[in-house]
Amino acid sequence: MTTENNFVIEVDHLTVSYHARPALLDVSINIESDQLVGVIGPNGAGKSTFIKAILGFVKPDVGVVKINGKSAQKAKGEVAYVPQRGAVDWDFPITVEEVALMGRYQQIPWYTSPAARDREAAFEALKMVRMEDFAKRQIGELSGGQQQRVFMGRALAQGSDILLLDEPFAGVDAATERAILEVLERAKQAGKTLVVVHHDLSTAAEYFDKLILIKQRLYAYGPPRLVLREDLLSKVYEGRLRIFSDVLAKEES
Ligand SMILES: Nc1ncnc2c1ncn2[C@@H]1O[C@H](COP(=O)(O)OP(=O)(O)O)[C@@H](O)[C@H]1O
Numbered sequence: 001m002t003t004e005n006n007f008v009i010e011v012d013h014l015t016v017s018y019h020a021r022p023a024l025l026d027v028s029i030n031i032e033s034d035q036l037v038g039v040i041g042p043n044g045a046g047k048s049t050f051i052k053a054i055l056g057f058v059k060p061d062v063g064v065v066k067i068n069g070k071s072a073q074k075a076k077g078e079v080a081y082v083p084q085r086g087a088v089d090w091d092f093p094i095t096v097e098e099v100a101l102m103g104r105y106q107q108i109p110w111y112t113s114p115a116a117r118d119r120e121a122a123f124e125a126l127k128m129v130r131m132e133d134f135a136k137r138q139i140g141e142l143s144g145g146q147q148q149r150v151f152m153g154r155a156l157a158q159g160s161d162i163l164l165l166d167e168p169f170a171g172v173d174a175a176t177e178r179a180i181l182e183v184l185e186r187a188k189q190a191g192k193t194l195v196v197v198h199h200d201l202s203t204a205a206e207y208f209d210k211l212i213l214i215k216q217r218l219y220a221y222g223p224p225r226l227v228l229r230e231d232l233l234s235k236v237y238e239g240r241l242r243i244f245s246d247v248l249a250k251e252e253s
């Protein structure tokens, strides 16, 4: 596969297993640049695994992932990642500005300290998530939503054009949800491609340009109105029909 196109992420026949049980099975998808893409599917569907496979954190049994036309290994640093909140040790003694500066480590050679421009990039990123006033605070002292924004700041500080976020809206209040969405939209306007795991079907159509519907296999990829279809959703979310009717009603109005 060549990249005579604007696909920034190419996934070709990807299968990933844990202990010989496939979490993802034969997933192929090409993602275009400059858009906000949501990844939906029930618990255990393989959404986080999909993100980790793009990052090169898990090894495929079969299949290839390319970032900007290169292997995940060669493209290290071209993808930034915001992990699920539960995956971070919030008691770790580190300040907000130090977390943001971690986003620069790939650019900082091991034998030097961060340069002024790294500190500037980290501070600019904190401004983008509106956390610059908290720069000296310990991350453990922040609210969940503020912690989430700091980790988005770390990813933005990296300067990558591709951002992968795993459930950034999980467990935040409505005001924080709007603040996070605003950051995602500004990042898109700045030319970034964002792939965001999202668990709330009722906001999926409103928030994202395109949706990826996944449950071990890829069920659909496209504009929300083509993905949030009753036949597809009932296949993927067996037995949760009431939720579908809400989502579908919203889509039609
Ligand atoms: N590190 C792991 N070791 C073993 N099984 C795992 C591991 N990570 C995920 N799984 C399994 O793989 C499947 C997909 O998990 P995951 O990608 O986390 O799904 P999602 O993010 O959609 O909830 C689940 O059945 C999960 O239990």
Ligand SMILES: [Mg+2]
Pocket: 047, 048, 049, 084, 166
């Ligand atoms: Mg997950």
